[in-house]
Amino acid sequence: MASKIARGPLLVAAALLGTGHARAQTTASAAELVDALNRVFGTRRHARANHAKGLVVSGSFRPSRDAALVTKAVHLQPAQAPVKTTVRFSNFGGNPHVADGDPGAAPYGMAIKFALSNGEETDIVMHSFNGFPSRTTNEFRDFLTALAKSPAGSPQPSPLQRYAATHERARFFLDAVKPAPESFASQPYFGVNTFKFIDAAGAARYGRYRFVPDATRYLAQAAKPGGPPIICTLNCANGFRMRPSP
Template identity: 35%
Template sequence: MPSSSTDQTLAVQVVDSMERMSGKHPGYRRSSARGACFRATFTPSGAAAVLTTAAHLQARTVAATVRFSNSEGNPHTPDTAPVTRGMATRFHLHDGSDTDLVALTVPRFVASTPGEFLLLTEALRPDPVTHQPDLARVHAFVGAHPHLAEAVAQQPPIPVSYASAAFWAIHAFIWVDVAGVRRPVRYRWEPEAGRTELTAAEAATRTAHYLTDELHQRLEHAPVAFKLRIQLAEPDDATHDPSTVWPDHRKEITAGRLEITAPADDQDPWNTQAFNPTRVTSGIQLSDDPVLAFRAHAYAESHLRRSRNQ
């Protein structure tokens, strides 16, 4: 396992590289720079209670805060861009603690290790003339890492609405039950409205902030809901590689229902927060996924820079 100091050094290098991709935007996140937060409640179904002791997956409804965003480090990237979207959920537990679930509109990550991710961000650095990535560098990266070809080539959907997109947490986590039995799982938010996407031509007719604006308008009429779907691993399913997915026929359960009701009262405090996929609670543990563990270091480095308005 890499040492903490090694991870911290690599985190600095990764965040530096992300800044070279998106440019420096002081005070903003290095990824998912522009987003909006919403109030929500999460009601567990009870189906997960026998598999984990996690408090928010038992019986009581808990309050939650949800941040929708696009993945770009440039806060001026329009909603019409064909980029990954994010859904970060913070569950506010009854004991006063919090736990986070961070999900994306793609089912797999673009790298198996933090080192691979650093190399990919360098390959994606825009050309200073064209302001686009050099495809020769990208192809060279995939040629050197053929196991990532499918992950790098995946095309994120352009959703009609944040309310009509599915969001995957991409990493495996370990659920622990009351007897100490450990089970690997993966999470997915499934929209109750169903999945709907825009074509590139349709997206070109939308405004730069259409996703946020549409969600505000939708919430004026009714709440927006997602089901928390849990995929249960079989013994041969890898837990260490977020660039792979488990077979679709793996058993799934619905762990609960998230109901988004209104915009957060004050966006400014939430803009200073850092949602963190490693912020788990009792009954949930991190898997052996090195990218998952590394994200805590990268998020901390990004948060430090924006807290200093860098």
């Protein structure tokens, strides 16, 4: 089941998964994951360990009336002023200079921060692949470790191939075609995390966000000479303005 919760150039759909949700055991720490990412992409000063190259835009968000049927979250209630948002589009990997059309730049990321009326903030993290190579932080750490040990020219089968042979999610992620988009704003994005939605009656269900673009309302923009390498931004007429971000 999916419920549309926004209008405009990016349509937000919450793909609801039902009332039950099993949580897999996970123990790997954030520091372990960052270390594992740095082993894959290398350590760079003043750069993120992953999705190092990005573009930040700011705008506003107004939910549809359907949103209130799913959740009582403050920013998803229709009778309110538009919610200020900050959105970061990004390329995969730890290389802040990767070409946008490079196969290694996919899946592309989209992260949204909502500035709530009560002074708090909430976030959604998504990427352009419908899925994730692991279920837990432990599996993700092991996936990255195998990736780091499998540079081009590694003897076959490589550690990554051996890992993928016993981990279906990782194998599906590696084998999937991830074409470069015409624009950051012209492709769908899929929530990495599952959220618990609680409606006004107290009923709970779980789901992942899916952002679907209105393909008729985006603008491709080339980088200015000497400026930051970017491939696009949302049409400024839609309420977003562009500013490059590291």
